[in-house]
Amino acid sequence: xxxxxxxxICAAIRLARxxxxxxxxxxxxxxxxxxxxAAGAVVTAFLSVDWLSKFPPMQDIFDTREVTxxxxxxxxxxxxxxxxxxxxxxxxxxxxxMLRFRxxxxxxxxxxxxxxxxxxxxAEAIEVILFGTFIVYVVGMVVAHARRRWxxxxxxxxxxxxxxxxx
Numbered sequence: 001x002x003x004x005x006x007x008x009i010c011a012a013i014r015l016a017r018x019x020x021x022x023x024x025x026x027x028x029x030x031x032x033x034x035x036x037x038a039a040g041a042v043v044t045a046f047l048s049v050d051w052l053s054k055f056p057p058m059q060d061i062f063d064t065r066e067v068t069x070x071x072x073x074x075x076x077x078x079x080x081x082x083x084x085x086x087x088x089x090x091x092x093x094x095x096x097x098m099l100r101f102r103x104x105x106x107x108x109x110x111x112x113x114x115x116x117x118x119x120x121x122x123a124e125a126i127e128v129i130l131f132g133t134f135i136v137y138v139v140g141m142v143v144a145h146a147r148r149r150w151x152x153x154x155x156x157x158x159x160x161x162x163x164x165x166x167x
Contacts, residue, residue: 003076003083007042010083011035017087030092033085033138037092041082041134045075047127085138090145092137 014035021031049071053064122129 003079007038007079007083010086011038014086027094029094032088032090033082033092033141035086037134037137038082038086041131041138042075042079044127044131044134045078046072048131049075051125051127082138085142090142091148092141 014032017032018030049068052071053068119126119129
């Protein structure tokens with residue numbers, strides 16, 4: 001109950017911040033994890049657990065009830081992490097800016113065709129693929145933010161030269 005409440009509260013705060021900063025925010029990225037991205041990660045996590053519990057090799061090796069219970073409890077931790085990322089200062093790139101449709105339209109078309117083919121081939125595991133995509137996006141943006149912060153810490157602080165007035 002606590003993880004769900006925290007998630008809902010952070011989603012409301014995220015929406016309020018988005019609405020307040022709509023005119024002043026930078027257009028290339030979001031500040032904080034967008035709520036649809038967090039929701040997609042949670043939903044696909046549940047669907048992935050359901051898929052894994054029915055995966056034949058998993059049933060042969062493990063007691064699927066125990067694994068499923070463990071994974072469902074792990075989703076609570078995921079929800080807390082995503083909730084905190086929604087209200088964080090981490091910058092998350094907007095998809096349209098990541099893909100740069102105008103810069104290389106042919107490459108984007110090829111990527112979409114390859115992705116569509118992969119989704120058709122692996123259609124039975126679509127839940128896991130989508131969950132992996134959400135997690136790669138979230139972790140990738142957090143790592144990029146950490147690298148930017150680390151780089152800023154390593155930069156030497158420039159001493160401000162003080163000029164003395166001549167008297």
